[in-house]
Amino acid sequence: MAFFNNRELLQELGFGTKNYKTRVRFLNTDGSVNVKRSGLGLLRNLDVFHWLISTTAFKLNLVILIWYIFINSFFACTYFLIGPEHFGGLDVPVGSTFRELSALFFFSAQTITTLGYGHVYPIGELASTAASIESLLGLLSFAVATGVLYGRFSRPKAHILYSDSLLIAPYKEGKAIMFRLVNKKQSELIESEVKVNVTFTNAASNKREFYSLRLEIEKINFLPFSWTIVHPLNDESPIAGYSFKDYESLDFEFLVLFKAINDTVSQNVYSRFSYKPEQIIDQAKFLPMDQKVDKKGRVVIDVNDVNKFQKLN
Amino acid sequence: MAFFNNRELLQELGFGTKNYKTRVRFLNTDGSVNVKRSGLGLLRNLDVFHWLISTTAFKLNLVILIWYIFINSFFACTYFLIGPEHFGGLDVPVGSTFRELSALFFFSAQTITTLGYGHVYPIGELASTAASIESLLGLLSFAVATGVLYGRFSRPKAHILYSDSLLIAPYKEGKAIMFRLVNKKQSELIESEVKVNVTFTNAASNKREFYSLRLEIEKINFLPFSWTIVHPLNDESPIAGYSFKDYESLDFEFLVLFKAINDTVSQNVYSRFSYKPEQIIDQAKFLPMDQKVDKKGRVVIDVNDVNKFQKLN
Amino acid sequence: MAFFNNRELLQELGFGTKNYKTRVRFLNTDGSVNVKRSGLGLLRNLDVFHWLISTTAFKLNLVILIWYIFINSFFACTYFLIGPEHFGGLDVPVGSTFRELSALFFFSAQTITTLGYGHVYPIGELASTAASIESLLGLLSFAVATGVLYGRFSRPKAHILYSDSLLIAPYKEGKAIMFRLVNKKQSELIESEVKVNVTFTNAASNKREFYSLRLEIEKINFLPFSWTIVHPLNDESPIAGYSFKDYESLDFEFLVLFKAINDTVSQNVYSRFSYKPEQIIDQAKFLPMDQKVDKKGRVVIDVNDVNKFQKLN
């Protein structure tokens, strides 16, 4: 990616320049793009696997539990319709519907998990067929669960903590846009790359414009400590002519695209972040992160230090 | 990929130039290449895993069900040949072949799923050996099923909706070939790239020729809305000299190759599409896709709008 | 990979130039490198997962069966040492060692597969502990089996059929080295690339030399039919000065490196092949592969046609 002329309009970002009548946020704080796609009907729009592997652990467990209760209730009813007399060892008073349903519910649970204690067992073709289908369904469901859990665990993610604020800091003879990031996790990220784009409303045309920003360093081999990303506000910068006040009035947004290789799984990982004017601080500089050495001789850092900065007068 | 001279014949597509006596479609509408390879015998040509992870969910479920019925029938017969007297708890009238086979079928189902209620159980070496083998087979089968289901779910796909039509639309002072595409799913695609090639019959040599088409934008960072791919029909275009009518008579086909990174699984995804003359509309232009803002502040689009265009007179 | 000067010695292949006192084959016919590494002791040299996912299906099944018999025999003996009286429902004559061992073997099989009919069951702490450990071991073993089977199925491979012979064929005004390859499977290969290197003994220095060969086309987008790889034997070729007879006396080997993307799983796949002098045919040319059109309108090819060539007088 060469930047032969970075004052040129950036068309490659994909957000388009029109249709933005109000203030917008292009990237959410979690890095997701602020767009919802509809039009295919609920089922076809739903990307089940995507949801299952990217939702929270709490919601996933809830879904599994609800599914487990639902499927056992369904089969308990099915078995009840077939007739409780087709199940040996039920050992409940005849005619006690609730007790029968309850016993069949637990028989179902023992069948779908392929537990099969056997103190309750199906008698006759119909009950046996239903139980056969349930145990097959159970195995396939848990095959899906295995896939989902593995997909969640092995899904390569970049656990990047960005500084809450983007600073306009002194740099050489002038100023520079600066922000910091740090790897939150113990697994190493290698060959990390950052691209920063800026978008704002062109006051004259009233259209959105996008520019890429030239960075002091775009790629580093390791990310052991924090990495301060620096865009010098010199003559070559496409935003050199805009003051801190313009950031608010022209609805600036700094879009950060991060890419690295997770060393544990040897896969590419991506992260995104964006800074809106309320997150930008003029006349400030980052403070170095503390580094202690522990008993094992390792350099210990506190990732929260990524936010340590100092206001300049 | 540089296009130093894009009027030069493209040899790198791999389709060859000979042997096309009749009209052909190189890419099917689902993006697959229109070729069948034979000659290795049925079994060696069959790519079982490829079929299992790319077939429809309905066919896969059918195959699993048929396999389940077949394998249980097979073992029911095996157990019957060993002798129903070698199974405890069968509890069917002696000599009732159908009832015995049926009971052994369900015993087999309880064995292969490792359910093992135990109200029926094998007696003696032969029956026990058969049951041992069946339960091992069952575990291995469900290991395969787990792999297949995970392979299906985790298989990286680009869910791209292409506009049904390719338009010849006004562009700057001249005309351009244009089509649109949109991401159907909620998982983001990043670093999307498109290449467009054209093939037609050279009227003089009666051979197939392939050219790559220079695009206005070849790569975008995000694909939140639709992306209109534009090939200007200027002097540099290899198809500048051909009119809309030639497209039909020379059996034109526009081959679209799409590549992106699926952000959820951090993997490359590919999609292909092709336009034949009956899908090409002269003198038309695409209309902008509607953008609403929902309660959560997200921009909502209808992916079907990718097809909205207007005929120009 | 630029070829600024392809008459220069190629050092990047990694085979080294010394220590070749006799005739050697660098690549085996299956593409593996003809080297065995030792020195770490049997266990540490053994790459179990590599072996399990790359061995033949027959050997894998044999290993599973042997493991199944071994582990059940081991636990049968363990249970026997604990004492057959600690197992309920054994139902064999007391003192009949073989019958007891046999029954415990099948109890073990029912335990390790988590089948658990329950007509035999452990009594007391010792027997129960052993059975608990066995069922845990069983689950972990089948977790490994699931991983191995998925690893085998999902392992990206390039199923390339190379022509048995490399031809020295007429090409433009001169000659060229040519061979053909075809995709054996129905899953598409995209962005296929080939590199060809040659190695032979320098008669003067008696050392091995390696050169890369410039190809007519190095990369193609699709591989629907066969691909004929062509190295023109013109003045720029590093082997232009050698005749067909020299190939034998200088122990030539043509090393073919193939790389593509498997479209089904969106992963890179690799294949290698090599041609020794006995596989090289002078004065011959490949014949076109037959193309039929089946009822579905697909072009059908026979992959064995990759070997069809004609001797020229």
Place this chain on the structure above:
Amino acid sequence: MAFFNNRELLQELGFGTKNYKTRVRFLNTDGSVNVKRSGLGLLRNLDVFHWLISTTAFKLNLVILIWYIFINSFFACTYFLIGPEHFGGLDVPVGSTFRELSALFFFSAQTITTLGYGHVYPIGELASTAASIESLLGLLSFAVATGVLYGRFSRPKAHILYSDSLLIAPYKEGKAIMFRLVNKKQSELIESEVKVNVTFTNAASNKREFYSLRLEIEKINFLPFSWTIVHPLNDESPIAGYSFKDYESLDFEFLVLFKAINDTVSQNVYSRFSYKPEQIIDQAKFLPMDQKVDKKGRVVIDVNDVNKFQKLN
């Protein structure tokens, strides 16, 4: 990666130049970066999957065993609180708390593994509910175990054995830094690449400086034998002016970054290594590795030969 001016300070390594008051080791001998990140609380800092797939087999087995004993103890207590009278077939003397807990512990083990012999079984809603939850938990746990085991096996690693020492050896008319590496495993590594960086304390500024070193060969296609990496100490080298004694006093560290493609799984693999002054030997040269030919015609090497060198006087 071009090296237009490799005497220029290298900023891209990511280690920073400040804050190094004492002697440090940047890379550990196992290639991990010598940094510990804290500040998110124990749970959020913990990367469980990363730990599970990268810890030793012994620790993983221990964790599984401890989990198994813990979870069964937990459910044994739960069942005991529900009341031993709610379990059929317990068959222990009433009031014998230990015997009851022990029997419930094994019932729990039979439930969580979905073994379910059934000689002990739950009676009533409460006991059945607890057992249903345990069997669901069991299946999910073993789904996780399957994922972890597959993740461990399939995790692409470069099993590289580096020479213990880095030599300052004669090279052409001058000297060169040399070290060797070899692939320990039988699975092939292709397209291997090496980058070598050096870091030392600038005596004048007392800051850490990083430079990349130009190598004789940076990339090789195969790695069948050993690969000797050579950095000539000529005028262009950033460390040409430093003597062997300076290495110690300026706290030199040579950082080796290795990258290749594992041919079995077609994935990128990485390895790192570093040499500190105590591992550097002046005036020595590597000896060729022995190559024998076994009965199958394979060239056999001993990977330990990677360390064979000769002191020069």
